[in-house]
Amino acid sequence: MDFNNKHVIITGGSQGIGFATAKAFIQHGATVLITGRNAESLRKAADEINSSNLQTLVADTSNMAGIMALEKVVAQSGKSVDVLYLNAAIGVYTPIQYVTEADFDAQFNTNVKGHFFTLQKLIPHLADGASVIFTSSGVVSAAGTASSVYSATKAALNKIADIAVNELAERKIRVNIVSPGPIQTPGLLSLATAETQAYLATRSALQRLGDAEEVANTVLFLASADASYVNGANIAVDGGSIQYMLK
Ligand SMILES: NC(=O)c1ccc[n+]([C@@H]2O[C@H](COP(=O)([O-])OP(=O)(O)OC[C@H]3O[C@@H](n4cnc5c(N)ncnc54)[C@H](OP(=O)(O)O)[C@@H]3O)[C@@H](O)[C@H]2O)c1
Numbered sequence: 229m230d231f232n233n234k235h236v237i238i239t240g241g242s243q244g245i246g247f248a249t250a251k252a253f254i255q256h257g258a259t260v261l262i263t264g265r266n267a268e269s270l271r272k273a274a275d276e277i278n279s280s281n282l283q284t285l286v287a288d289t290s291n292m293a294g295i296m297a298l299e300k301v302v303a304q305s306g307k308s309v310d311v312l313y314l315n316a317a318i319g320v321y322t323p324i325q326y327v328t329e330a331d332f333d334a335q336f337n338t339n340v341k342g343h344f345f346t347l348q349k350l351i352p353h354l355a356d357g358a359s360v361i362f363t364s365s366g367v368v369s370a371a372g373t374a375s376s377v378y379s380a381t382k383a384a385l386n387k388i389a390d391i392a393v394n395e396l397a398e399r400k401i402r403v404n405i406v407s408p409g410p411i412q413t414p415g416l417l418s419l420a421t422a423e424t425q426a427y428l429a430t431r432s433a434l435q436r437l438g439d440a441e442e443v444a445n446t447v448l449f450l451a452s453a454d455a456s457y458v459n460g461a462n463i464a465v466d467g468g469s470i471q472y473m474l475k
Pocket of ligand 1: 244263288289316366407411413414
């Protein structure tokens with residue numbers, strides 16, 4: 229895959245799936261801008277990638293100020309965006325009975341509002357024929373306890389993506405979704421105990437957690453010319469999800 233002269237934006241790129249994807253795009257010749265809230269994490273990511281093709285920006289996607297800061301940098305660059313990867317998210321796992329308004333709002337603001345308005349503000353900067361990719365999650369087709377708000381944010385995102393497919397088609401912009409299963413990232417490791425991780429591995433037909441690079445490879449495919457007729461797809465990267473195990 230050749231991404232030379234392609235300009236990629238990744239929200240939530242300082243660690244985990246976003247970071248692995250930034251690294252992979254740079255290895256394939258792209259210039260990449262990654263965002264995150266924490267300047268120190270972005271600096272570490274930049275040190276590790278160590279490429280003049282990488283730019284970082286502190287921008288909180290959960291509020292309009294952060295989104296407009298990203299829009300400003302993109303506008304000032306004078307470059308149109310070939311790949312927009314909307315990836316930043318947070319997850320707070322709590323049974324419905326105990327969810328706070330603050331946790332509800334934080335997840336919807338980051339995982340739904342943030343992506344919606346980032347897409348909206350960057351539409352004028354997208355190249356005709358660009359690729360937009362959303363990170364959703366396999367949780368949408370499951371019903372795991374304590375995941376009601378997080379799962380609802382991802383279901384909402386899927387619907388926004390569905391509609392963007394049709395609204396952007398006139399400009400030949402493709403919109404696709406990648407839905408990871410349990411992937412070993414700092415985000416997952418901070419949420420799940422070793423016991424939970426081992427349990428999550430048993431829910432995959434391949435009986436293991438995935439790596440961030442395995443999601444990145446799928447994102448690169450979706451963004452590439454090889455996927456030129458792939459539009460409106462939702463690709464699971466979960467090793468094959470087991471819903472029921474009858475013995
Ligand atoms: N790992 C999994 O098992 C899994 C499974 C299904 C779906 N996913 C989805 O995959 C995506 C990436 O997950 P991950 O596991 O790689 O997460 P992660 O390790 O927690 O990394 C999340 C990234 O997003 C950034 N971020 C969080 N909130 C932000 C905000 N408001 N504004 C800007 N950046 C923000 C974080 O940086 P800062 O903290 O510095 O802002 C970080 O760079 C998410 O959409 C997640 O829902 C993950």
